[in-house]
Amino acid sequence: MAARSKEVTISILSFLILALLGLGLGFFYRLSPSLDRRPMHTDEAILGMKLADYWETGHFTYDPKDYHGPALHQVAIAWGKIAAWGDPATWTESDLRFVAVLCGLGVMLSVFLFADVLGRLGSAMAMLMTAVSPMMVYYSRYFIMEMQLTLLIALTLGCFWRFSQGGTRLWLVLGGMALGFAHATKETFILNVAAALAGWIVARVIVGDFQPRKSNSLSLSSSSKKQRVGAPWAWVLVPAILVSVASYSGGFHDWHAVKDSALTYANYLVRSEGSGHEKPWHYYLTLLFWRKDGLVWSEAMICVLGLLGMIYSLVGEHKNTARQAFLVFLSVYTLVLFGIYSVLSYKTPWCILSVQHSLTLLAGVGAWWLWTMFTGSIGQLVYKVAIGVGIYFLCGQSKFAIEEYRADQRNPYVYSHTTTDLLRLVGEVKKIAAEKGESFSAQVINRDSGWPLPWYWRTLPKVGYQMDVTSSGTTAPVLIVDADLLPVLKTQLGEQAASYTESGPYGLRPGLYLSLLVQKEKVAEPQPVAPVIQPGADLSQGLAPMPIPAPSPIPGDMPAPGTISTAPTLTPNLPVLPGLPGTSAPIPAAPAMRLPDQSPPPQPAQP
Structure with a gap:
C-alpha cells in the first residue's frame, strides 16, 4: 500500500x-x-556481598579484572538510604x-x-x-x-x-x-x-x-x-x-x-x-x-x-x-x-x-x-x-x-543460573544451624566456593568455603560438597565417613550438584561403675557404687571433639564467574555480617 x-x-x-x-x-x-522468587545468580550474589562490604566500610575495592565499576553500588547505597535498608544481614x-x-x-x-x-x-x-x-x-x-x-x-x-x-x-x-x-x-x-x-x-x-x-x-x-x-x-x-x-x-x-x-x-x-x-x-x-x-x-x-x-x-x-x-x-x-x-x-x-x-x-x-x-x-x-x-x-x-521459566535453562535469558533446587539446601542447612545452635559449623567444598551460597548463609557465623578437598575443615559437623568430589572427601574422612548422614543431590547450576553430609548425634554409652569398699563394710550386703569424677576441662588451645580446629573462613579470593578460568585478585577482608543479637563471629574474608 x-x-x-x-x-x-x-x-x-x-x-x-x-x-x-x-x-x-x-x-x-x-x-x-x-x-x-528467582534464586540469586552467582553474579548477583557476588555484587550483593560487595555492596554489603561497601555499605559497612564506606570503601569500594575496584577489581580491574572483573566485577566492574562502583556506580551500581553507589546507586544501590543511595536508594538503600532512602528506603532505610538497615543492616546488610537483613537485606x-x-x-x-x-x-x-x-x-x-x-x-x-x-x-x-x-x-x-x-x-x-x-x-x-x-x-x-x-x-x-x-x-x-x-x-x-x-x-x-x-x-x-x-x-x-x-x-x-x-x-x-x-x-x-x-x-x-x-x-x-x-x-x-x-x-x-x-x-x-x-x-x-x-x-x-x-x-x-x-x-x-x-x-x-x-x-x-x-x-x-x-x-x-x-x-x-x-x-x-x-x-x-x-x-x-x-x-x-x-x-x-x-x-x-x-x-x-x-x-x-x-x-x-x-x-x-x-x-x-x-x-x-x-x-x-x-x-x-x-x-x-x-x-x-x-x-x-x-x-x-x-x-x-x-x-x-x-x-x-x-x-x-x-x-x-x-x-x-x-x-x-x-x-x-x-x-x-x-x-x-x-x-x-x-x-x-x-x-x-x-x-x-x-x-x-x-x-x-x-x-x-x-x-x-x-x-x-x-x-x-x-x-x-x-x-x-x-x-x-x-x-x-x-x-x-x-x-x-x-x-x-x-514465572514458570525464571531459572529454567530453556529460557534464553537464563544463563548459567542457580537452580531453584538450591533453595531446598539453603533451607535445610539453616534448619540444622537453628537446631545445633552454638555447636553448628559447616564447610562448603566447591570449585566456585559455592556461590551463591555465601549470600544466603551470610548470617551464619561459622561457614567456611574452600575450592577442593583438603584436610582443613573436613571434620566439620556439616559438610556441603560437590557431588563429583564426594568420593575424594569420603576417602579423606576414612572411617569417620560412617558418622555422617548423606542427603542430596541438590542442584547448584545445570550439571553441577551438591551433597549434604551431617554428622550423626553421638549417644553417650553407660559406663561401668566401680564398687567402693568402705572400711568395716559388710561385703555380704553388696558394694556401694563409686562416684564418677567430673571430666577435666578441655584446654583453651585444644579443639572440642567434633568441631574443626580453626574457625572456617570464606575463601580469600572472589571465585570467578561461571565459565571463567583461573582465580581473581584477592580483596581485603571485610567484617562478617551478623544479626544484631549475635556475638561477633571470626572475621572472614569477603567472597
Missing part, C-alpha cells in the same frame, strides 16, 4: 492511553511476581533487585527525550514494546550492571539530541555526566561510544547537520552568537571525566582505582576472546529473532519494526532534516554496536541490552511508518489486530520468563 501523502499521527488522548498502558504493563511485569533479594527495577522503569521513561523524533505514535509504541519486551522485563529484575548501563546510554543520547534541537548547554553537561557515570558502571560503555561516533559520522555525511536551525546556544539562555566547533565537546568531556573520577575514587580519595579504570582495558581485550563464554557470531541474532526450546522465544516483532524504522530513515519523506539525521545516526549506531558484539567471541545474553533498546526506539518509528501505509477502516483494523497480537505474544513470553 502507498503511504498517505500527509503525515499521520494520533490524538493526544490515544497517545496518553497507549503510554499509560505501557507504564502499567511495565510496572506489573517488573514487580509481579515477587522479586525474590533481601527484593531489596537489591528493586534497584534494577528502577533502572528498567527509567529506560521506559527515557523515550520521552526522543518524543519529537519518534512522534506520538512512535513514542507510545516504543514505550509499550519496551514495557513488555521479555528481555527488558527479565533483566529489569536482575541485580547486575546492564540495565543501569542501558539507562545511562539512553540518557546520554537523549540529552545530546535535546541540545541539538536548540537546548541549552545544560543538556550537554547532563549528557556528559551520564556518560561519565556509564564508564563507572561498566567498562564496555566504550563500545557504545565507538558505535555512536560511527553513527554520527555517517549521519553527517549522508544527511548533514542535526540542528533544526543554523544557530544554537551554548549558554543557559537562547542566543545567536556563534561558538567554536569544538566548544560543545568541552561541556561533555569535563563533566564526564569529573563524574567518572569521582565515582572510581570514592570522592577523590582512591586514585589507584582511577588509574586501574583506564588500564583495565588490556584485561578486557583478552577477555573479549571468550574466556569461557565463546558463542558463534549469530548467537545474538537468534536470541532476538527466534529461539525454540520447549517454547518459542522471539522478539521478531520489535526486530522487524526496527528494520522498517531503519529503512524509513533512508528512504522516507522527511520534512525535518534534523529528524532524519538522528534516525540515520540511531540506525548506524544500532547496526555497528550489534556487529561489534556479534564479532566478539565473548557473549552473554545481557550484553546486547543497549542494542535491543535502540532497536526498540527504531521499532516505534517503524510502527508509525507502517500505520501510514494502512488506509481505510479495514487496513487500520488489520494493523491494530497485528500489533495487538504481537504485543500479546510479548506479554506471554514475559510472563513465562519471570
